[in-house]
Amino acid sequence: MAIEVxxxxxxxxxxxxxxxxxxxxxxxxxxxxxxxxRHNGLRAALVxxxxxxxxxxxxxxxxxxxxxxxxIDTPLSDGxxxxxxxxxxxx
Amino acid sequence: xxxxxxxxxxxxxxxTYDDLVAHARSDVPYExxxxxxxxxxxxxxxxxxxxAARSMTLYxxxxxxxxxxxxxxxxxxxxxxxxxxxxxxxxxxxxSTDIELAFYADAVYLxxxxxxxxxxxxxxxxxxxxxxxxxxxxxxxxxxSRSLIPRNARRAGSAGEQTSGESR
Numbered sequence: 001m002a003i004e005v006x007x008x009x010x011x012x013x014x015x016x017x018x019x020x021x022x023x024x025x026x027x028x029x030x031x032x033x034x035x036x037x038r039h040n041g042l043r044a045a046l047v048x049x050x051x052x053x054x055x056x057x058x059x060x061x062x063x064x065x066x067x068x069x070x071x072i073d074t075p076l077s078d079g080x081x082x083x084x085x086x087x088x089x090x091x
Numbered sequence: 092x093x094x095x096x097x098x099x100x101x102x103x104x105x106x107t108y109d110d111l112v113a114h115a116r117s118d119v120p121y122e123x124x125x126x127x128x129x130x131x132x133x134x135x136x137x138x139x140x141x142x143a144a145r146s147m148t149l150y151x152x153x154x155x156x157x158x159x160x161x162x163x164x165x166x167x168x169x170x171x172x173x174x175x176x177x178x179x180x181x182x183x184x185x186x187s188t189d190i191e192l193a194f195y196a197d198a199v200y201l202x203x204x205x206x207x208x209x210x211x212x213x214x215x216x217x218x219x220x221x222x223x224x225x226x227x228x229x230x231x232x233x234x235x236s237r238s239l240i241p242r243n244a245r246r247a248g249s250a251g252e253q254t255s256g257e258s259r
Contacts, residue, residue, distance in 0.1 A: 008161070009171070010195060019165065056192060058154045065154045085161055086195065088124065088174055089144075089151040091188030 003031055003076055006083040007042075014041040028059065028066060028074045031082060046084065047072070056087040100234075101173070101199045101215040101226040107137055108230050112211045114139055115177035115203040124150040126157070127173035127201075128164045135169050136160075142176075149188070150176045173215075175201035182206055183214040185223055193218035199226060 005021050007014075015021050021039060025031030029051075036043030048054050052072055059066045060083040066074045076082070103111075107127070114123050121142060128136040138160040141153040164171060174195060178186075183204035185193070193200060196219045204212045213235070215226040228235040 006162070006165070009197060056194065058158070060154070060158055063155065063158065067154075083158055083162070085154075085158060087151065087154075087192065088126070088140075088157060088195065089149070089188075089192045090176060091149050091186040 002078060004081045005031070005035055006081065008085050010086060011042065011045055011084060014039045014045065025076055027072075027076060028061070028082070029072045031076055032072070056089065058085045058087055059083070060085075099217070099224075099226045100229045101201070102132065102229045102232075103213075104134065105231045107134055108213065108235075110137060111175055111201070111203050111213060115179070115205055115211065118142075119205060120147045120179045121145050122147065122150045122177050122179060124152050124174075124176040126152075126160050126164075126171060127175065128160075128167075128169040129172040130169050132172070134172065135167070136164070147179060171195060171198045173199045173201050175203060175213075177203040177205060179205050183212045185216055185218060190218055190221055190223060196220070201228075 002022050003024065005023060007019055007021060012019060021035055023031050023035040023038075025034050032043055032046055046053060046057055046059070053059055053066070061069065061074055061076065061080055066072070111125075114125060117123065122144075123139070124142050125140050126138040127134055128138070138156075140156045140160060142150045143153045144151040161171070181204065183202040185200060185202065189200065189202075200216045200218050202214055202216070204214075206212075213228060215228045217224045217226060
């Protein structure tokens with residue numbers, strides 16, 4: 001099972017500059033663990049201490065924001081594309 | 092909070108400048124937001140992104156619209172040059188929330204202020220690790236002063252008073 005992860009510019013320091021990496025996982029959490037094992041720092045950039053996704057990181061499975069799915073427990077399928085984007089927000 | 096006046100510049104063409112002001116005015120009193128993409132410092136695309144917060148004091152880019160814009164940039168090998176939002180009632184300076192949530196250190200943060208409705212102002216900032224440094228905004232090759240009134244600044248409803256947009 002292969003899932004493509006699109007990595008934003010700001011996180012490419014963790015992927016040796018690669019804009020796309022691939023990984024495996026039945027759920028988003030497993031995928032993050034898998035790519036995090038190979039790309040040091042990526043997991044900490046995405047997951048908070050309590051095990052949930054950071055509040056200001058948007059993660060999408062295909063086109064859907066996982067906040068509106070099952071968050072870090074969202075199930076994944078072969079061929080899914082996971083995109084990561086830090087939020088753009090302010091006051 | 093310290094602000095460093097940097098010697099760096101941020102270049103806009105006047106059409107884009109006017110578009111940013113028009114966008115800011117389009118949803119008063121709510122804040123608007125968007126992205127500017129380019130290559131080698133030249134703008135290639137302007138994305139108006141819906142403000143999911145639809146607030147007078149906050150903006151939060153609609154996640155899906157932002158994803159589509161970012162993917163298009165990535166697919167075209169464009170850089171994210173600028174992130175803009177409006178302040179409808181305060182000056183064109185990053186708020187504490189703007190600084191706290193500035194996750195894109197490589198992009199320039201632009202703020203369009205409508206504090207003086209007839210004299211909108213755009214200022215440009217680098218926000219890196221909580222440090223704010225202002226860039227000189229250059230419009231069509233000319234440095235914009237802080238009191239710059241864009242060429243098409245006009246009161247709503249009095250557009251006919253200006254027969255030409257070229258009045259510099």
